Every structure is written in C-alpha cells, then in structure tokens.
Amino acid sequence: MKNDFLPWRFTITKPRMMLLFLAAVSTAIIVFRLITGFGLVTNLNDNHPWGFWIAFDVLAGVALAGGGYSTALIVHILHQEQYISVARSALLTSLFGYILVMAGLFLDIGQWFNFWRPFVSWGHSSVLFEVFWCLSIYTTIQILEFGEIVTERVGVKFHAWMKKLMPILLIVGVIFPTLHQSSLGGLFLIAVYKLYPLWWSSFIPIFFLLSSFFVGPAMICVESIIAGRAFNHDISTSVLHGLAKISSCAMILYFVLKIYDLSERGILRLMFTGNIEGNIFLIEMIAGIILPVGIVFSKWGITKKGLLSYGLLVSGGVILNRLSIVFIGLSKPGQGSYLPTVWEVLTSLGLVAIGCLAYCFIVENFRIFADKDNKKIYLKNSA
Amino acid sequence: MTKGILVDIPKCIGCGSCTVACKLWNQVDFDDRYPSSGKEAVLSDKNWTIIVSCEVIDKESRPAWRFIKQQCLHCQQPACVSACFSKALQKNSDGAVVYYPHLCVGCRYCMVACPFDIPRYEWDKTFPLVTKCQMCSIRISQGEAPVCVMVCPTGAIEFDERDSLLKKAQAKMNKDSNYIRGIYGEKEVGGTGWLYISDIAFDQLGFKTNLGSDSLPIYSHNYLKYIPGIAVIWGMVLTVLYYYSKRKKELLTKNQELEDSSDNKQEKEVIREKSFETSKDKHN
Numbered sequence: 001m002k003n004d005f006l007p008w009r010f011t012i013t014k015p016r017m018m019l020l021f022l023a024a025v026s027t028a029i030i031v032f033r034l035i036t037g038f039g040l041v042t043n044l045n046d047n048h049p050w051g052f053w054i055a056f057d058v059l060a061g062v063a064l065a066g067g068g069y070s071t072a073l074i075v076h077i078l079h080q081e082q083y084i085s086v087a088r089s090a091l092l093t094s095l096f097g098y099i100l101v102m103a104g105l106f107l108d109i110g111q112w113f114n115f116w117r118p119f120v121s122w123g124h125s126s127v128l129f130e131v132f133w134c135l136s137i138y139t140t141i142q143i144l145e146f147g148e149i150v151t152e153r154v155g156v157k158f159h160a161w162m163k164k165l166m167p168i169l170l171i172v173g174v175i176f177p178t179l180h181q182s183s184l185g186g187l188f189l190i191a192v193y194k195l196y197p198l199w200w201s202s203f204i205p206i207f208f209l210l211s212s213f214f215v216g217p218a219m220i221c222v223e224s225i226i227a228g229r230a231f232n233h234d235i236s237t238s239v240l241h242g243l244a245k246i247s248s249c250a251m252i253l254y255f256v257l258k259i260y261d262l263s264e265r266g267i268l269r270l271m272f273t274g275n276i277e278g279n280i281f282l283i284e285m286i287a288g289i290i291l292p293v294g295i296v297f298s299k300w301g302i303t304k305k306g307l308l309s310y311g312l313l314v315s316g317g318v319i320l321n322r323l324s325i326v327f328i329g330l331s332k333p334g335q336g337s338y339l340p341t342v343w344e345v346l347t348s349l350g351l352v353a354i355g356c357l358a359y360c361f362i363v364e365n366f367r368i369f370a371d372k373d374n375k376k377i378y379l380k381n382s383a
Numbered sequence: 384m385t386k387g388i389l390v391d392i393p394k395c396i397g398c399g400s401c402t403v404a405c406k407l408w409n410q411v412d413f414d415d416r417y418p419s420s421g422k423e424a425v426l427s428d429k430n431w432t433i434i435v436s437c438e439v440i441d442k443e444s445r446p447a448w449r450f451i452k453q454q455c456l457h458c459q460q461p462a463c464v465s466a467c468f469s470k471a472l473q474k475n476s477d478g479a480v481v482y483y484p485h486l487c488v489g490c491r492y493c494m495v496a497c498p499f500d501i502p503r504y505e506w507d508k509t510f511p512l513v514t515k516c517q518m519c520s521i522r523i524s525q526g527e528a529p530v531c532v533m534v535c536p537t538g539a540i541e542f543d544e545r546d547s548l549l550k551k552a553q554a555k556m557n558k559d560s561n562y563i564r565g566i567y568g569e570k571e572v573g574g575t576g577w578l579y580i581s582d583i584a585f586d587q588l589g590f591k592t593n594l595g596s597d598s599l600p601i602y603s604h605n606y607l608k609y610i611p612g613i614a615v616i617w618g619m620v621l622t623v624l625y626y627y628s629k630r631k632k633e634l635l636t637k638n639q640e641l642e643d644s645s646d647n648k649q650e651k652e653v654i655r656e657k658s659f660e661t662s663k664d665k666h667n
Binding site for chain 1: 426428462464465466467468469470471486487489490491494495496498500503504505506507509511591593594600603604606607610613617618621624625628629631632
C-alpha cells in the first residue's frame with residue numbers, strides 16, 4: 001500500500017501489523033508503569049533491584065548495537081571499503097538500538113522526571129556517570145552521522161556540510177562506544193562480593209568491550225540476511241564471511257582471556273560444579289563462542305545458512321551472558337530468584353518492534369542499501 | 384571527627400525499642416508485610432533498622448538467643464556514595480552516609496554496589512525513593528546521639544568518636560575472655576561506622592565474613608582513572624589510522640589508474656601494429 005498524499009512510503013504487511021500491535025501494547029504498559037510505579041508491572045524487589053529491562057534493554061541492547069561502531073571502525077577508519085555495502089544499515093540499526101536503550105533506561109528509573117540530574121550533579125566517582133555521559137554523547141553523534149543520509153533527501157543544502165563533518169564524527173563516534181561498552185562491564189567491578197566469580201573479573205570491562213565488538217558482525221549477518229530477504233537487498237556472502245572472520249578472531253581472543261583469567265584466579269573448576277551458574281556459563285562458552293567460531297572457519301562459513309546460524313548463536317550468546325549476569329550472577333544465595341513478568345518482557349519486545357518499524361520506514365525512504373538497483377528504486381520513489 | 388556506634392551483642396535483650404524509636408523519629412510507617420524484630424525481621428523501605436533473633440549454641444554448648452541489630456553500617460569509604468552518579472548519597476564529615484532524595488534518579492546502582500545489601504526501594508510508589516538509616520544525621524549535627532542509641536535500655540549500643548569506640552571495644556575484649564577476638568567493622572571494606580563485638584562467631588550470626596579490607600570505591604577508581612588517557616590516546620590512534628589508510632587507498636587507486644592507462648596505450652600500439660601488418664599483407 002503506497003501512501004499517495006505524502007512524499008513518504010510505508011508499506012503495511014501482515015508482520016508489520018503484528019509489530020504495530022506489539023508496539024501499541026508496549027506503549028500502554030509503559031504509560032501504566034510510569035503512572036503506578038514498579039510494583040504492579042515488574043517482579044523487581046529489594047534482592048533483585050535490576051531486572052529484565054536493565055539486562056535486556058540496556059546491557060544486551062548496547063552490545064547488540066555495537067555493530068555501528070565496529071563497522072565504522074572497519075569501513076570508514078581503516079578504509080576497508082569492500083564492506084561498505086553494510087555500513088549504512090549497520091549505522092541505522094545501531095542508532096535505533098541506542099534510542100531504544102535510552103527509552104529502556106528511562107522507564108527503568110524511578111524518578112524519571114529527574115533523568116537529567118547527572119548532567120548537573122556530577123557523581124564522577126561512579127562508573128555509571130561515565131556510561132551516562134558516553135551514551136548521551138554517542139547517541140547525539142549517531143544522529144548527526146545519520147544526518148549525512150537524511151540530508152540526501154531533506155535539507156539538501158546542508159549535505160556538503162555534513163560530509164565535511166563526517167571524519168570528526170566518525171572518530172569521536174568510535175572513541176565513545178569503546179569507552180562505554182567497556183564501562184558497562186566496569187559497572188560490576190564494585191560488586192566484587194556480589195557478582196558470581198565466574199562472571200566477576202577485573203577484566204570484565206575488556207570482556208564487555210570485546211563481546212560488543214564481535215557481536216557487531218554477527219548482528220549484521222542476521223540483519224542483512226533477514227532484511228535482504230524482505231527488501232531484496234542481496235549482500236554477497238563473501239562480505240559477510242570476511243566480517244565474520246574478523247569477529248571470530250576477537251572471539252578467540254575473548255575465549256583465551258576468559259580461560260586465562262579463571263585459571264589465574266584458580267576457579268576454573270567452578271564451571272564444572274554442575275550448579276546453575278556453572279551450567280549457564282558452559283552454555284555461553286560452548287554455544288556462544290566455540291560453536292560459531294567453528295562454523296565460520298569450516299565449509300559452512302561461506303553459506304548463507306552457516307552465516308545466519310553463526311549470527312544467531314553469537315548474538316544469543318551475548319544476550320545470555322548479559323541476562324545471566326543480572327538474573328543469576330547477582331542473585332544472593334537463599335534470597336529467591338528473579339524471573340521477569342510477562343509485562344516486563346512484552347514491554348521490551350514492544351520496544352524492539354518499534355525499532356523494527358522505524359527501520360523499515362527509513363529503509364523505504366532513504367538510501368540505506370547502497371547499491372545501484374536500490375538507488376534506482378529510491379530515486380523512483382522519491383520522484 | 385568521624386563518629387561511630389558500637390554494638391555489644393551479648394548485652395542486647397532483643398526488646399526492639401530501637402526499631403520503634405527509629406520509625407517514630409524518621410516518621411516511617413509500620414510495615415504490614417515484614418516485622419521489624421524477631422526471627423523473621425527483614426529490612427524494608429519501612430524498616431530502616433531491625434533486630435534479628437538468632438538461635439545459637441553458646442560456649443557451654445547450651446542453646447541460646449542472640450539479637451542482631453541491622454541497619455546501614457555507614458562505611459568509611461562507602462560503595463554506595465561512589466556508585467551514585469548524581470551525588471544523591473554523600474558522606475558527611477561526621478561519618479553519616481546521607482541520602483538526598485531530590486538528587487536521586489532512581490537507578491538503584493547503590494543497591495547493586497552495597498556489599499551489605501542495605502539500601503531498600505519503595506517498589507509500590509509511583510515515584511519511589513531509596514531508603515536506609517541516615518544515622519540520625521540531624522541529631523548528630525546538633526551534638527545528640529542517634530535515636531536508637533538514646534532509647535536502648537541496656538546500653539548495648541553506644542555512640543562516640545569511632546577511634547575511642549575501637550579502644551573501648553579492645554579494652555572490653557581484653558577484660559572479658561567471653562568475647563571472641565576481633566571487632567566486626569574495624570577493617571571490613573575499609574572500615575565501617577558501626578562496630579560490633581560478640582561472644583559468638585560472627586558468621587553464625589548472619590554477618591558477612593568474606594569481605595576483605597579493601598575499600599570498594601577503589602575498584603571503580605582503578606578503572607576510571609585510565610579512561611581520560613585512553614580516550615586521548617585512542618583518539619590519536621584513530622586519527623592517524625584514518626588519514627594513513629585514506630592516503631594508502633588514494634595512492635593505490637592512483638597507481639591503478641596509471642597502470643590502466645599505460646595498459647591502454649600498449650593495447651592501442653599492439654592494435655596499430657596488427658592493422659599495419661594486415662594492411663601490408665593486403666598489399667602483398
């Protein structure tokens with residue numbers, strides 16, 4: 001269905017109706033939560049002050065949105081332009097990722113009208129202070145970076161300006177994510193007696209940074225294979241395989257560092273004690289790291305199916321890692337466990353749905369998939 | 384000077400007066416869900432201090448009761464204060480760790496950071512706040528003891544300078560061999576304002592005995608101190624990489640173009656020669 005009144009396109013399909021429905025449900029829950037507090041909507045309690053929203057929306061969300069800065073680094077700063085076909089869609093996913101993270105944070109803070117407070121009342125000894133500033137600055141930078149794409153169609157006279165600004169934006173736009181990706185891990189340094197030792201480590205900032213870097217290409221694989229089907233944008237598997245290989249090297253480094261850290265502290269055996277912490281940790285390592293690295297370096301690594309399963313395994317592994325840190329790692333023995341309510345999960349799914357819808361809208365109206373065929377379609381549409 | 388409070392555990396009879404006085408002074412409601420004293424006592428947004436009854440075995444191996452007062456321990460180097468990113472938690476020079484609600488964003492990082500799991504949250508309110516013992520900071524600033532100390536009928540809790548309390552505790556332990564050696568709170572996470580002495584091992588009374596003597600804010604600080612340097616160096620590295628790889632790319636493409644054009648020339652010459660030969664052939 002093409003909208004003839006406005007110069008913008010938005011196709012309505014059945015899956016999109018589903019997403020719209022989810023988005024509506026989520027918005028309703030958010031409004032209800034902001035009016036009534038946490039008690040009715042969430043399972044949060046004094047033993048589990050952080051729950052699904054922090055673990056999924058913020059910790060996993062920021063990591064999964066890491067595709068933006070990792071491609072910016074590979075494509076624009078190292079000028080590996082063979083990967084340029086994914087650069088714009090990676091930036092877009094990352095931008096929406098961060099906007100959703102901000103939304104998730106906003107609904108998770110109790111005094112939400114006070115969200116601006118750290119801008120003026122500087123608790124600079126807190127790692128969260130650094131995360132807060134970096135997130136805010138980086139989201140702004142990404143919006144400016146995206147301005148280069150927007151000005152191709154809207155406010156065209158600013159396009160030359162935006163192009164000139166890009167090198168600075170790109171460099172600053174890699175510094176800040178590097179800092180806050182690691183700082184999200186750094187948040188847990190102070191919880192040295194509370195986070196389960198399999199996850200707590202003095203290296204935890206490096207683990208968070210590395211995992212956000214290697215999950216970037218994995219997300220790009222998932223996104224371009226799925227979006228490729230939907231929008232007939234075929235990215236060559238060799239481009240994706242190249243990115244997956246870079247990511248796999250980071251994964252091997254991550255794995256080696258993890259094992260070194262655990263053996264150095266003499267707690268390798270904690271993995272095999274058969275308790276829930278150990279088992280989840282093993283799943284993370286085997287299904288989230290070893291298996292996908294195996295796939296990439298085997299003959300399946302150059303097939304679409306192989307790349308898709310690599311992408312799903314790695315992103316699943318990172319989500320599992322962030323969730324298990326908050327749900328299981330921070331649980332105190334004998335104080336019960338935390339499982340999110342349906343409402344908490346629905347809210348987050350709805351936020352993701354809003355992100356997907358916005359993604360579809362932008363892809364249909366701006367030149368995201370930078371190849372010639374699409375340019376033609378885009379020009380036809382905008383004409 | 385830093386104030387402190389010493390709890391002499393064997394002296395406490397578990398009457399719970401302190402928990403009632405706390406509610407009255409701080410104008411906090413009674414909690415219908417959790418009792419503030421007894422076996423089931425739990426800290427909550429309405430119970431800022433509790434008296435927990437513990438059934439233990441005493442030195443003559445007879446069953447006995449001990450009563451443990453729980454509240455914020457007012458660390459010397461508080462993790463919650465360093466974790467708060469909007470300065471809603473601050474440590475006064477007199478030793479009290481005080482919460483300023485108007486600065487609070489409600490992120491609950493203090494609850495994650497606190498090694499003693501003290502801060503609680505008003506989960507049922509629209510605009511919930513963090514709650515915890517404030518050591519009656521207003522009373523202290525006026526030279527009075529916290530209200531729980533004032534009402535204690537047995538003198539089990541004592542308010543004074545922290546240093547002199549440590550000396551007193553040491554003297555008590557030297558005099559009476561029933562006390563176990565060691566003051567809980569003297570060294571834990573860099574020392575706490577509340578100090579405990581006991582005749583029963585602390586781990587049997589529900590105290591966390593695995594906490595080292597390192598102050599926790601150090602862990603964040605040792606990470607954060609590298610951030611500005613890393614940001615600057617990383618920025619310079621990225622800038623160099625950007626221009627280096629750009630230049631390399633440009634040179635590569637230029638070379639390619641040159642090669643391409645020279646290739647073209649050679650091809651043209653070959654064609655010319657060929658056509659010359661064919662024309663010669665024709666002539667022959």
